[in-house]
Amino acid sequence: MKLELPDLPYDYKALEPHISARTLEFHHDKHHATYVTKAQGMVKDTPMADDDLETIVQKAVKESNTGLFNNAAQAWNHTFFWNSLSPNGGGKPSGAIATKIDEDLGGYDKFVEAFSNAAVNQFGSGWAWLALDGGKLKIYGTANADTPIAKGQTALLTVDVWEHAYYLDYQNRRPDFVKAFLNELINWDFVNKNLAGAK
Numbered sequence: 001m002k003l004e005l006p007d008l009p010y011d012y013k014a015l016e017p018h019i020s021a022r023t024l025e026f027h028h029d030k031h032h033a034t035y036v037t038k039a040q041g042m043v044k045d046t047p048m049a050d051d052d053l054e055t056i057v058q059k060a061v062k063e064s065n066t067g068l069f070n071n072a073a074q075a076w077n078h079t080f081f082w083n084s085l086s087p088n089g090g091g092k093p094s095g096a097i098a099t100k101i102d103e104d105l106g107g108y109d110k111f112v113e114a115f116s117n118a119a120v121n122q123f124g125s126g127w128a129w130l131a132l133d134g135g136k137l138k139i140y141g142t143a144n145a146d147t148p149i150a151k152g153q154t155a156l157l158t159v160d161v162w163e164h165a166y167y168l169d170y171q172n173r174r175p176d177f178v179k180a181f182l183n184e185l186i187n188w189d190f191v192n193k194n195l196a197g198a199k
Contacts (some may be wrong), residue, residue: 001053003043003072005036006079009112014087019181023168031164032078039071053079054149061150073145077097077127081160086187090180093188097156097195111180114139115159118180122161128178130157131189132198157191 008028012021039056043049049054053076060069092108093101104174105111111130122141127165127186129147131138132154148155159165159181166177 001076001079003036003039003051003053003056003075005033005075006082008082010085010087015085015185018169018184019085019166023166026084027160029162030076032075033060035071035074035078037043039068039075041067042071046142057147061077062093063106064073068151070145071152073147073150076149077145077147077159079157080155080180081158081165082126083190084157084159084183084187087183088190089186090184091189093186093191095188097191099167100137100195111196113191115182116178118174119159119161119181128159128161131154131155132195148163154194156194157186 005028008024008130012024014068015024035084043051043056048059051059053072056072057069057076059065060072092098098108100107101111105114115128115174117129118139122128122143124143126141126143126146128141129139131140133148137156138153157176161178167173170177
């Protein structure tokens with residue numbers, strides 16, 4: 001993943017009515033773009049200038065460079081989030097991830113319960129993740145810019161629960177946003193691809 005602002009993998013209106021075009025425009029064109037621009041400025045003319053984004057995030061962790069970590073990790077998290085969404089997504093998965101969810105989490109319903117709890121109960125701003133940790137699926141929330149790639153884990157799926165991700169459409173109803181994400185928006189093909197590519 002390069003340190004750049006990617007195009008969305010779908011049209012601004014593609015996720016309606018679950019996420020509005022207005023939300024995507026603000027979220028992608030303003031919030032995500034700002035993280036990218038700030039991170040680019042921080043690595044310019046440094047040894048990290050030509051590094052990929054994941055490497056920049058990991059180096060920022062090692063160097064305790066909080067400013068760079070916050071912006072680079074948010075750039076990475078947002079690009080990952082856009083790909084976690086699909087206009088024809090949601091519902092029960094198929095393929096390898098379905099088998100893995102049954103084996104590690106006790107089935108799809110348990111996944112929904114655990115993921116919903118992680119997302120809805122994440123205090124303040126942050127993310128909920130499905131990640132691979134030591135070969136096992138793990139569901140948890142992270143605050144602010146924190147991300148599985150800073151922990152040596154493989155991210156498989158995320159939902160953004162910063163208020164800017166849903167407030168224009170759902171106001172303070174985060175549980176409704178998370179429900180729409182689970183039922184209508186998860187890109188399971190992307191999750192399966194991440195699982196297949198896990199180290």
